[in-house]
Amino acid sequence: MKKIIFMGTPAYATCILKALLENENFNIVALFTQPDKTVGRKQILTPSHTKAFLSNHSSCIPIFTPKSLKDEATIKQISEFKPDFIVVAAYGKILPKAILDIAPCINLHASLLPKYRGASPIQSAILNGDKKSGVCTMLMEEGLDTGAILESVECDIKDKNSSEVFEILANLAAKLIISTLLNFENLIPKKQDENLATLCTKIKKEDGMITLSSAREIYQKYLAFTPWPNVFLANGLKFLELELVDENEIFNQEGEILELEKESFLLSCKQGILRIKKLQESGKKVLDGRTYLNGKRLKVGDYLH
Known part of the structure; x- marks a missing residue:
């Protein structure tokens, strides 16, 4: 032995x-x-x-x-x-x-x-x-x-x-x-x-910060940084569950709410589209995408910043 x-x-x-x-x-x-x-x-x-x-x-x-x-x-x-x-x-x-x-x-x-x-x-x-x-x-x-x-x-x-x-x-x-x-x-x-x-190198919390430039890049970060440090915008809003819908379409402005779904919404990036299913504001509870938008009174054509 x-x-x-x-x-x-x-x-x-x-x-x-x-x-x-x-x-x-x-x-x-x-x-x-x-x-x-x-x-x-x-x-x-x-x-x-x-x-x-x-x-x-x-x-x-x-x-x-x-x-x-x-x-x-x-x-x-x-x-x-x-x-x-x-x-x-x-x-x-x-x-x-x-x-x-x-x-x-x-x-x-x-x-x-x-x-x-x-x-x-x-x-x-x-x-x-x-x-x-x-x-x-x-x-x-x-x-x-x-x-x-x-x-x-x-x-x-x-x-x-x-x-x-x-x-x-x-x-x-x-x-x-x-x-x-x-x-x-x-x-x-x-x-x-x-x-x-x-x-x-070692992953740091700030590595999870994203800008809405490339849907593909955000998706890979989301996979890599789940469960920690997650992906989040500069204002601290975390995207806890998302899907890559399109990685090629080009938009004039990122962050536009393109479509509302039952529990999620489609969001534009400079290149590509994401489906946002669950998110969380700093210090608040996790919400599905649609509930979050309803609480913020955001609709199609508005922007998420």
């Missing part, structure tokens, strides 16, 4: 951790995850998804939440477990060389590397309108997602939002890590082509 230290933080990582716990070939000896964070308006101290899951699942596996992995005591702690593998999935910290040297460190990255190295591979693939994405296992080195690829699997992501793609890739990653660990001795690591490498 192979001894594994698991390092991961969000729900994506929990799905992979669960698969390893359920497999009789592996023994999870420790979980390393991000420290508890304050969440929401009441700033409630909340554990990471993996910590909350493991706390309910097993009381015998130790959980560590170091602020830094460069601390000598933490490195010694990891070394003393004598792991056969260190498995990393969306942990949120860079592993120093001292830890990389302890055991083979295998990362599960939610893109088809070398495309979308970094913090937001799923959102970046959706933003760019990619029809395919995937997940791969890679041998970690000191660079950010630069290690050799062990195995990969791809899937269709067309018209899927960020949370849907996260779930698909998490389930694929859970199967892939089992395959990679069981076949590790026979796998030939494949070096990444640096000429094809792209880098993506």
Whole structure:
């Protein structure tokens, strides 16, 4: 039975951790995850998804939440477990060389590397309108997602939002890590082509702000930024549910209400048309499109600003 230290933080990582716990070939000896964070308006101290899951699942596996992995005591702690593998999935910290040297460190990255190295591979693939994405296992080195690829699997992501793609890739990653660990001795690591490498950064709240210029661009942002940070106008009005109706038609002015429907309305962009199904003003409740317009006494030919 192979001894594994698991390092991961969000729900994506929990799905992979669960698969390893359920497999009789592996023994999870420790979980390393991000420290508890304050969440929401009441700033409630909340554990990471993996910590909350493991706390309910097993009381015998130790959980560590170091602020830094460069601390000598933490490195010694990891070394003393004598792991056969260190498995990393969306942990949120860079592993120093001292830890990389302890055991083979295998990362599960939610893109088809070398495309979308970094913090937001799923959102970046959706933003760019990619029809395919995937997940791969890679041998970690000191660079950010630069290690050799062990195995990969791809899937269709067309018209899927960020949370849907996260779930698909998490389930694929859970199967892939089992395959990679069981076949590790026979796998030939494949070096990444640096000429094809792209880098993506962490998503910020302000990335969700839109102007009504391109319906296609707004639609891809809507898919990428659901459930967070959503898409919203400069005045804070969020579009929580929308559809792309047309991406080619050109209008003299954006923001015109073109047609009223039972629970939604059609809205012009400079290029293209959107169907707005649900929206929300800052600090107010979610409304369907038609109810919102009725409350604002807006009709066909008026403008949404």
